[in-house]
Amino acid sequence: MRLPLVVAFLFFALPAVAQTGTAVTFTTTATAPNNIVVSARGDCGSTLRFNWSRTGNLCNGGNLYFYVTTGTCGSQPAATDLQLDAVTGNTTTTGVLTFTVASVLAKLATPTTCDSQTTEVTFKLCASTPTISDSINLTCSSTYSSVGTPPFQVNYDPEPPSAPSIGDIIARDSALSVQVDNAEADSLVIVELNALTTAGTDDAGTGEVTEGPTLSFRKASSEGNVVADGLINGVTYRVRAKVQDEAGNVSEPSAALEGTPVKSNGLFDAYKNANGQEEGGCSSTGGGLAGGAVLAALGLWLSSRRKVS
Structure with missing residues (x-):
């Protein structure tokens, strides 16, 4: 009969299991598939807005830190992290966080700016707090834990894609079908056309060619040729192609070619x-x-x- 007493003694002698006690959920109105927000150079100074809500309790005297880091979540904010807020106590359970990519770049180990940052950089929106070592007294341990579930990732992509090339232009009735090559996968292909007109003649007997207003046609790179319709048969059009990546960066235009719709x-x-x-x-x-x-x-x-x- 002594065995159960020994087992009971050993059970109560075990230390309490560390717990986080709280969990934070982030939401945003920005387009964020798989919790990834993509930002281009033109958006570097734009404000990113996130809402947060919390369940559970913080340990006594422990802070709930909100910060942005290029490292990993789960610690106190470092000097190279952008701290957004610190909440103490269990009264505040919701809030709003705002920041810009520019403010994150300024906190990097080697600070940069929107203009000087030329390569892609990735950072995370984090929430962390000390774990609870005593679930009865809500005592804080010395260990921090990430409690933002799941963390949002922001990809700042300032690099425009490479210029595509035009592989073929097929004349159609009141339209041109443009084959665009070397476009990045999942990019948006942009075909721009300008009607060419000839006015007057020069010494060589050729007219001065001028371009009309720009007509723009778009299609995903995976959807085949871009068909520019509504054109005028017999009129020659100068055709250029660009691509736009997921972040909104637009490439330089391709070399210009010419095509003429025919009836x-x-x-x-x-x-x-x-x-x-x-x-x-x-x-x-x-x-x-x-x-x-x-x-x-x-x-x-x-x-x-x-x-x-």
Whole structure:
């Protein structure tokens, strides 16, 4: 009968298990898939806003720290972290945190600015507090724990993507289909067109070419060619392509190419327009008009769909 007494003694002699006692949930109105907020150079000085709410109790005399770090969550804020707030006691259970990427960059071990930071940097929004060593008296231990579940990550990406290239321009009726190559995956492809007009002549006998207003067409890089429609047949357009990454950075434009929409009636109509014969089956295919018209019409019809460079 003595064995249960020994077991009971050993049970009560064990130290209390350390507990955090509190948990913090962050929310934001910013677009943040998988708790990742992406910021571009143009947003460096814009205010990021996060709401927080807390459940559970803090240990006696312990602070609940809110801070931004390029390291890991789970300690007191360091000198290179941006401290946002410190809450003591169990009265305050909700709040709002605001900061800018610029303020985070200024706290780095090697401080930078929006203009001088040229590479991508990642940091986290953290909440940490001392763990509870005694759950009855809510005594603080010397160990801190991350209590922000889950932490938000902010990616500051100031680098524009590389310029794409135009692989092909296919002429269509009142439209141009533009094949854009070397675009980053998941980027947005932007095709810009300017109608070209000729005014006057110079000494070389060529007109002065001017560009009309910019027309812009967009499509995800994974969705194939960008079709620029609503164009005027017979008018030559100067075509350039850009790409925009997830952070909103826009590349330099591609080299400019030219394309001209053409009215297309199909191959058979092109053959008839070249004085081909509608009837006759397989008879007239020698060196006469019909056979030559078929080849000429085919060449005309295909060349109207090739890239104009």
